[in-house]
Amino acid sequence: MTLPIPHITRYQDWLARTRGLHFDGYDALWQWSVTELDAFWLSIWDYFELQSATPFERALCEERMPGARWFEGASLNYAAQVLRHADAAHAAGHPAIVWANEAMLAQGPSCALGELSWPELRRQVGTLAASLRRLGVQRGDRVVAFLPNIPQTAVAFLAVASLGAIWSVCSPDMGPVAVLDRFSQIEPKALITVDGYVYGGQGFDRMPLLRQLLAALPSVRDVVLLPCLDAQAEAQLLAGPARAAHAFADLVAPGLPQLAPEPMPFDHPLWIVYSSGTTGLPKPIVHGHGGVVLEALKMGRLHNNVGASAQDGDRFHWYSSTGWIMWNCQIAGLLSGTTICLFDGNPGGTREHPDWSTLWRFAAQAGVTFFGAGAAFYANCLKAGVRPQQGTDLSRLRAVGSTGSPLADECYDWIWSSLPQVEGRPIWISCISGGTDFAGAFLAGVPTLPVHRGQMQCRCLGASVQAFGEPDAQGRGQVLINEVGELVCTRPMPSMPLMFWNDPGNARYLESYFDMYRGAQGEGIWRHGDWLKITPEGGAIIYGRSDATINRHGIRMGTAELYRAVEALPEVLDSLVVDLEYLGRDSYMPLFVVLREGLVLDETLTRRLREAIRQALSARHVPNEIFQVAAIPRTLSGKKMELPVKKLLQGASADAVLKRDAMANAECVDWFVAFAAQRAGL
DSSP states (O other): OOOOOOHHHHHHHHHHHOOOOOSSSSHHHHHHHSSSSHHHHHHHHTTOOOOOOOOOOOOOOOOTTOOOESTOOOEHHHHHHTTTTTTHHHTTTTTTTEEEEHHHEEEEEEOOOOEEOEEEHHHHHHHHHHHHTTTTTTTTTTEEEESSSHHHHHHHHHHHHHOEEEEEETTTTTTTHHHHHTTTTOOOEEEEEESSEEEETTEEEHHHHHHHHHHOTTTOOEEEESSOOOOTTOGGGGGTTTTTEEEEEEEEEEESOOOOOOOOETEEEEEEEEEESSSSOOOEEEEEHHHHHHHIIHHHIIIIIOOOOHHOOEEEEEEOOOOSSSHHHHGGGGTTEEEEEEEOOOTTBSSSSSSHHHHHHHHHHOOOOOEEHHHHHHHHHTTTTOOOTTOOOOOOEEEHHHHESSOOOHHHHHHHHSSOOOOTTOEEEOOOOOEEGEEEEEEEOOOOOOTTTOOBOOEETTTOOEEEEEOTTOOOEEEEESSEEEEEEOOTTSSSSSEEETTTGGGHHHHHSSSSSBBBBBBBBBEEEEEEOTTTTEEEEEEEEEEEEEEEEEEEEHHHHHHHTTTSSEEEEEEEEOOOEEEEEEEEEEEEEEEEETOOOOOOHHHHHHHHHHHHHHHGOOOEEEEEEOOBBBBTTTOOHHHHHHHHHHTTTTHHHHOOBBBBBBGGGGHHEEEEHHHOOO
16 A cells, blocks of 8 residues: 655644744654644634635634633634535545444444435435424524434434534433433533444344333434334324424435535534533533544644545544544534544444454455554453454554554554554554544644654644642642642643533542643643653653543543442442553453342342443443442542542551541551552452
């Protein structure tokens, strides 16, 4: 394969040609991008030839964090940015979406994959938008979805965005507690849903759960049903006294009127995504059209080096459920006219027939050029002895992406030894780390830099990322190089949240990211909650979460959500969970429970606890082990001491992290100290 000129090189050539700017290497380019924010982000707008329906003068109109004002006066629409590529990509012979599910791949290597053309994508988006408008969906209304990773989900999202309504999605494998904790906060006007889904060869009927959700969401006036499990499923089964039901197919039928995307102010809300803290409900994070478009184009083209189909013929796949921000990253490939490749189902086969080669076979058949997945996927492939090239043609593959947790050194070696070389060199591995919080990445790769095991190649353009030491009395942190510190971002980015939904005075927003550090002038400093080391060469290593959020396989879930599921069982008085992430090792998540007096944690109760978590949250959040304890460490004010216990189990000394005189029940510490010592010996 002959590689095209990297997009980061094309961008630098463009800067030299149009701005007279020349940089001696990536680090100099990065330094400029985080020093001259207005010039950098305006260059991103111009380089990607974005168009505004209304005039504007500057990129950064007021710098503050939070609350920076970007591109005031500009107007655009995420969906319009996608559909502007339809004619050129179609003329070049490239589809918009290539897709498959478990059943299709089970037919063997000769199975036909599904394809959605660019003209058909445009028609369905415009038709569904017009249908939703007839149902009364207006600008600013929330439309929620309970959908898997299928083309119709992309169509629904783009249709909602084109109207200026606000999108929010949950994966259909999530339980009622997790879904209602999210959707009930935003009072949706409409719900688009499937009747069920298939995973690991097993069908899961969600109609009973849907009735439960709708009973708890009185704001929903219209529900749209897409049959996936049962082709005969009837939408009217979900109708109610004040709620109409519709079939998805009826709203996208050929011949219906269409609506074009409406220009929106740069900071008009696009979607609500959720990132869970350690207490309370999930945080409903609102991002805007303009910020997301800029961040996604910068990340996709300049860092992931994924180009437009019409120019480079790229096909982009990132395995994800719709409940992970990487689904948003996958869909964002469409923003540059790239063909995206969607797979719905279990990447590991079925319980009876495990098969971790599933996604590689899909990638071969779809002609994927960039293949992305969570780090745990590659670890599973390694352990299963998968040989991706056996019986498949991966000759078009030129890059592999990883995120969700640190990629172990042995996974680097497995990827390099198991996948085809590109122009005589090991395939490029691009590890990224970012977050749902700002719909982007802080740390990533570029194809022009060397790859080192265990490291991300660089800090992202426009992301003023540092590792900070402990704050002083004024909240100022010392910049650390080659030492582990808190990951901070010292200057704003356009995709940072507009707000949290229903957050008076931005109280939760400020508490979530701006509670630890202040700049020299008292300005806000974003603390992300990861342990970070910046290497002398400019690379970066993530050492896991610095707070107590559960981050299982890249999908974050607040501990409070798990506690609600566990402590609903009458036998359980109290509980504590920690997610232990280690560089180069699998995540280990123990759950500690306090039971009613006289009860013992036997196999039956253990199974019930696991099932409660699986049903309320997801299978991803079932703990590795469950232990019965006498008490859960708590502060004098009654707060569970999750982070101190996590640090203890990661090797910190008890005296450094568990201040017994600040505890309500210091006598329980000894058990956890002994448990930590036992774990350290494994």
